[in-house]
Amino acid sequence: MPVTALAGGVGAGKFLRGVARVIDPADLTVVVNTGDDMVLHGLHLSPDLDSVTYWLADVADRERGWGRRGETFRAMDELRRIGGQSWFALGDTDLATHLARTELLWQGIPLSAVTEQITRALQVSCRVIPMTDDRVETRIDAVDEAGGPLDLHFQEYWVARGARDEVKGVRYEGADRAVPAPGVIEAVTQADAVLICPSNPVASIAPILAVPAIADALRERDGGVSGVSPIVGGAPLGGMADRLMPSAGLEVTALGAASAYRGLCSGFVIDERDAALSSRIESDLRMRVAVTDTVMTDDAAAERVARTALELAAG
Numbered sequence: 001m002p003v004t005a006l007a008g009g010v011g012a013g014k015f016l017r018g019v020a021r022v023i024d025p026a027d028l029t030v031v032v033n034t035g036d037d038m039v040l041h042g043l044h045l046s047p048d049l050d051s052v053t054y055w056l057a058d059v060a061d062r063e064r065g066w067g068r069r070g071e072t073f074r075a076m077d078e079l080r081r082i083g084g085q086s087w088f089a090l091g092d093t094d095l096a097t098h099l100a101r102t103e104l105l106w107q108g109i110p111l112s113a114v115t116e117q118i119t120r121a122l123q124v125s126c127r128v129i130p131m132t133d134d135r136v137e138t139r140i141d142a143v144d145e146a147g148g149p150l151d152l153h154f155q156e157y158w159v160a161r162g163a164r165d166e167v168k169g170v171r172y173e174g175a176d177r178a179v180p181a182p183g184v185i186e187a188v189t190q191a192d193a194v195l196i197c198p199s200n201p202v203a204s205i206a207p208i209l210a211v212p213a214i215a216d217a218l219r220e221r222d223g224g225v226s227g228v229s230p231i232v233g234g235a236p237l238g239g240m241a242d243r244l245m246p247s248a249g250l251e252v253t254a255l256g257a258a259s260a261y262r263g264l265c266s267g268f269v270i271d272e273r274d275a276a277l278s279s280r281i282e283s284d285l286r287m288r289v290a291v292t293d294t295v296m297t298d299d300a301a302a303e304r305v306a307r308t309a310l311e312l313a314a315g
């Protein structure tokens, strides 16, 4: 049963561990957001690709969500002492991923092939593909405390400035011209089920859908697409989706998250706390709804959510 998932960072990582317990991981293809990639210290960072890879390889730091378990930050400490940029915390073993990726990209190897090498080295049995080998950058239009306009890279907004600025809009620069990475379109069209992970709809999934050929491929499917709400009881399970959803005209509820996928999802999984929203998602958005406990405290809980999403996609 080939299954394809559209994924962002931490929420996706947790959920995908559950999917890989329900189906044979060799049947799972994960298409990952690269809109929050950036170049820092001359290194190409792909935070969402790394989060998904580390979670699937079971080396992720479960408490922090991003980066690797048992990580040390000695290089960062030294960088700070020297006066280098230290606002984005790169762990010592995580740095090896960025060094290898950057070197291979400089050799002209596309990001998709680089990702294949990194995931193979970490013994990830699913296929992990960046949404595109082209450059796409999620930019945040915001205003600062003094009312001054800002045009920020997503990570500057999120990490450097702690999401404190008022967001006016989100742009996915380069997405309209981006070509899906090799294998993405086949994965979306030929899968028995496509799952939209419980990731931030604006920061993680929208950049993938902003690549025109990917959205078209998803729209052309005859059903079998289910999403999982990252919003539980009116707040994100993790991260700061609540800061970005209003700027995209989405209310911060499971209904708002579902409406980000209007016309794309045939089914949507929501949390028990949001059960009252089922009928509106079904009637307004024409999605079948499954209600379960979506809080993924461990792999067993993630497996339950994954099973629900897969059953919903199977109709």
Ligand code: FO1
Binding pocket: 008, 009, 010, 036, 046, 047, 048, 050, 051, 066, 067, 087, 088, 089, 090, 091, 094, 155, 158, 159, 204
């Ligand atoms: N998130 C933070 O809040 N602070 C950090 O210093 C930070 C460093 C970091 C390093 C590598 C990596 O793969 C992810 C990292 N993240 C960090 C997470 C990341 O900014 C976001 O969670 C994702 O980009 C959103 O999906």
